[in-house]
Amino acid sequence: MNRASQRLSAIQPSATLAVDAKAKALQAAGENVIGFGAGEPDFPTPAHIVEAAQAACADPKNHKYSPAGGLPEMKDAIVAKTLRDSGFECEPSQVLVTNGGKHAVYTAFAALCDPGDEVICPAPYWTTYPEAITLAGGVPVVIDTDVEAGFKVTIEQLDEAKTSRTKVLLFVSPDNPSGAIYSPGEVKAIGEWAVENGVWVITDEIYEHLVYGANEFSSMPVLVPDLADQCLIVNGVAKTYAMTGWRVGWMIGPKDIIGVSTSFQSHATSNVANVAQRAAIAALNGGLDDVHMMREAFTRRATLIHGLLGDIDGVVCPEPQGAFYAFPDLRGLLGRSYGGVEATSTLELADIVLDQARVAIVPGEAFGTPGYARFSFALGDADIEEGIARFAALVSG
Incomplete structure (x- = not known):
């Protein structure tokens, strides 16, 4: 018998926070993980x-x-x-x-x-x-x-x-x-x-x-x-x-x-x-000067990640219009094996990418849209380039 109420037991854990937690656990263990999972700006509070x-x-x-x-x-x-x-x-x-x-x-x-x-x-x-x-x-x-x-x-x-x-x-x-x-x-x-x-x-x-x-x-x-x-x-x-x-x-x-x-x-x-x-x-x-500075950086990063993802065979990436997320269609990457592990869903693909490339992304299943994945670009340009390069090397190998 479940000791907790049915109402609370039915809640699904936040998939975005779960991905971020797993990535941070690997980082704490000394692994070089690049995280595209967190939905928060990488800038300090002004x-x-x-x-x-x-x-x-x-x-x-x-x-x-x-x-x-x-x-x-x-x-x-x-x-x-x-x-x-x-x-x-x-x-x-x-x-x-x-x-x-x-x-x-x-x-x-x-x-x-x-x-x-x-x-x-x-x-x-x-x-x-x-x-x-x-x-x-x-x-x-x-x-x-x-x-x-x-x-x-x-x-x-x-x-x-x-x-x-x-x-x-x-x-x-x-x-x-x-x-x-x-x-x-x-x-x-x-x-x-x-x-x-x-x-x-x-x-x-x-x-x-x-x-x-x-x-x-x-x-x-x-x-x-x-x-x-x-x-x-x-x-x-x-x-x-x-x-x-x-x-x-x-x-x-x-x-x-x-x-x-x-x-x-x-x-x-x-x-x-x-x-x-x-x-x-x-x-x-206090005005919007700091906001404008951050938006300029996000604008640059949106263009960067859109171009990098769009260059990968099997990936269709619409240009981000707002927020700080790219949301590419990864269905062209499914049905393949990576490092001997088959990816039949973006849920499985995200696990493979984290385990084998040390890159954290959030699978579309978390957002009710299987076959897609969310890549936050609220991280530095160099990390974006390195993270997408690792992802590309894995899925294109």
Whole structure:
């Protein structure tokens, strides 16, 4: 008999964190592993943000409980930042500060889903989404996309997926893991579909500033103002400001949903750490110069990894449009043996690549898209070149 609850026992471990942990274990044992698995910037948190946290540590007011929904100054900073960056206007009462963007995602589904409610979830998807939906009592309804479709869902697919139980559409652009970005016209059309069909939208905007070339980030409730009353925005400081470990995210939405979500958080976690909030305030109020520097580096790396992967026979790699991931089609590499070990799936191929080439990638099975793999390019240019060279040598040998 299972001693743990069925609800928690059904959770699948994070595949991205599992790959990263295995790679780090090998590194700790002295192995030279190049990791394309982690979804976090390789830059340190900018100095002015760290200095704000250091000052906050010394201030006794940050040693006490604070409002469960977030410091007033933090909410004000989120309101100003959101208007500045996406053009969406909101009030502090529409904001909940959460323990990282991941907690905002879970809270959003928990606030909207009753048992049996369906959530349309396009694949490839970030590994946490289906688990958060299920934990909230919802039912993930996966829509498959592929490289030929640019990893983007169509209105026709949404129509086919919608049932009388459909409550929410999950929308992510720029996308993790594919790096795909919906054009403003596509975003507007999907938002209008949601309004016409009475479907809530949870839009994850965590990668809003990591956009390359002529691609453009668009916030759905800005393009479709009528959607605002049935839309939740989730975001955070992790990717934009290289603050993955600080654990500060937020959720923006109608006041009634933010109200019940704040009550939930008051019992689940209470306030986000005050020092981390003070650091996040400095990040949001401090301008985007550091963000632009990091984006320039990611733009260069996107071009580099796209070219290197595209040169490998059997690999089809679309150009990354946003985030910091390449998501190549590796189906042309399957059905072969490498070092005497056969790879019939990208799950098996990823194990072979780590074991034999000491290169860590995340197989597409983790994102609901077998046959593909995610390569994070949030690492130095030299490591990208060396890692892809090792991968190429293995699969081309």
